[in-house]
Amino acid sequence: MTIRLGDLAPDFEQDSTDGPIRFHEWAGDSWVVLFSHPKDFTPVCTTELGAVAKLKPEFEKRGVKVIGLSVDPLESHRRWVGDIEETQGAALNFPLLADSDRKVSDRYGVIHPNANDTFTVRSVFVIDPSKKVRLTLTYPAATGRSFEELLRVIDSLQLTDKFGVATPADWSQGEDVIIVPAVTDEQAKVKFPNGWKTLKPYLRVTPQPGA
Ligand code: BEZ
Secondary structure: OOOOOOOOOOOEEEEEEEOOOEEEHHHHEEEEEEEEEOOOOOOOHHHHHHHHHHHHHHHOOOEEEEEEEEOOOHHHHHHHHHHHHHHOOOOOOEEEEEOOHHHHHHHOOOOOOOOOOOOOOOOEEEEOOEEEEEEEEEOOOOOOOOOOHHHHHHHHHHHHHHHHHEEOOOOOOOOOOOOOOOHHHHHHHHOOOOOOOEEOOOOEOOOOOOO
């Protein structure tokens, strides 16, 4: 199954290191980052899980719950957790799904047979509180992800949802944003009382609202 932006995130029930999870119920009103990793006891995955554990307070600040996924069984996850804490200096503090029957992996389309027909690829899904998929990413097995980049995208999603703006290349929190072309100059006067710069009629920038 291919999941596209705007699709309803598939619901599931599956075991995890925090006990059985009914996904939509577990997500509640939060944003969710669901990310798959190829395999327990592998070097890149070990660093990734440590990185996410360290960033958990940043995800929480943004109202985001994090959940990991691989096809390894629960007892493997439980043995691996000690290695993550020992080598990365951070204990696992979010659930890891144990998807041995591939129920979740198949619904999210994270087994790519031309890459590997056994393991999940390195995918990420950002899901909003209405359970819509807002971002998908897939990385190759040998490349660890930037979870700081995910925080940046979540900042952009939450800002653009709230204020009807767009964010430029490499934007980060506090920097100028773009007034979307659908907003006329007349409407912009009301929406953006701090004014804006018109670089081109289609490219108007304004201080980040609410900053
Ligand atoms: C890793 O996490 O280190 C890894 C996993 C699968 C293939 C290559 C590297």
